[in-house]
Amino acid sequence: MAKEKSMRHSGKDTVFRDMFSKKKYLIQMYKALHPEDSTITKADLKIITLQSILLNGIYNDLGFMVRGKQLMILVEAQSTWSPNIVIRALIYLMSTYQDYFSENKIQLYGSKKVEMPKPELYVIYTGDQGSHPDVLSMKDEFFPHADCCIEAKVKIIYLRDSDDIISQYIGFCRVFNEQVALYGRSLRAAKETIRICRDKNLLREYLSERAKEVEGIMLTLFDQEQVWNVERENIRSEAFNEGVNRGISQGKLSMLIELVRDGSLSLPAAAKKANLDVAMFKAKMAAVL
Known part of the structure; x- marks a missing residue:
């Protein structure tokens, strides 16, 4: 995995990818997004999360198809607000469609109109909602006073009064932040996060099953972040000395x-x-x- 990708993901974001790569948790997410769908089964879901081993390659947090080619859902976990979320979501969507067309040998240069799954874009935002919108629109955000030839809309999901798996994940993130503030990026912070979340029934099943793996995810990323910080300081020092x-x-x-x-x-x-x-x-x- 390229360093940029490792650095982009904090411990909680990588836990997100690990957890929802398992269909028994993925179906819980889908039901939280579409509670009206009472007939969904795990067999109806296919994970299509973008994966890349190339430097600066495109890869997202979560993508999955519903009932064959009916619906394509992309979900990002975000702890810092940025209007650029909608641009990244559009890039992920186009990359995912490109994979879909290639995998299904769909020709885009023919005269026949192709069939494609309907997209839904979501961001799970773990911070406070404040004045942030429920839907982030590319046109409204970047071209509010101009006619724009392209539009993308991302639904933002905030902490809500629910015990669904999305709310539990946001609760996990907040506990994680609190423990890192207390103990730094350490094994104790990882262990305390897992202990407190299990006591509060936040992702209890997942954390009970994969406590050691979650600790390892956090510690690995803590180490990577420390290495990256050292490298960044070395780069700054070298640049300063070169300037001098x-x-x-x-x-x-x-x-x-x-x-x-x-x-x-x-x-x-x-x-x-x-x-x-x-x-x-x-x-x-x-x-x-």
């Missing part, structure tokens, strides 16, 4: 030019000190007025 060195070199060159101009240093000697040939040094002098 560049500044010193430029300052040294300016000083040598002034010494040549006031006759204190010969041109060949100055060029040698600047690690330049005489012609290049003369060109640098001409550029500095």
Whole structure:
């Protein structure tokens, strides 16, 4: 997995992917999204989450088909609000459709109109709703006063007064945040998150079945984040030092030019000190007025 993808996902987001990759939890999500559908079975669901091992490849949190080619649902878990959610959702949707057309050998360049599953886009937002909308519209968000040739709408799901699996997941995320605030990104934070959530009946079955795996997911990502932070600081330090060195070199060159101009240093000697040939040094002098 590329580093960018590992860094994008926090522990709770990866728990999301792990949990809903299992149909017994996926069907609970579908029922929370479509409580009117009383006949759905696990056999009616097919997971189509995008997977990519390529650097900067497209991959999303969750995608699944319902009843063959009837309905395509994409769901993202989001802890930080951004209007760009709708753009990412559209990218994931188009990538998923591309896979669908390829897998089903559907030709888009023929004259016959193709059949395609109806899409539904959701974001499970684990923060407070505040003034955020229930539906995020690309047109309203990015082109509110202009005619736009494309539109996408994402339904945002917030914490609600329910014990469905989506509300439980949001509750899990909030406990996770509280424990990380108390204990940092540590094994204790992972263990306390699991213990408290089981006591509160938040994802109890999943956490009881996969406690060790969830701990491992969290700790692995904690470690990856720490490594990434160290690498980021090294990059910043290297960039700073490079800038300082560049500044010193430029300052040294300016000083040598002034010494040549006031006759204190010969041109060949100055060029040698600047690690330049005489012609290049003369060109640098001409550029500095």
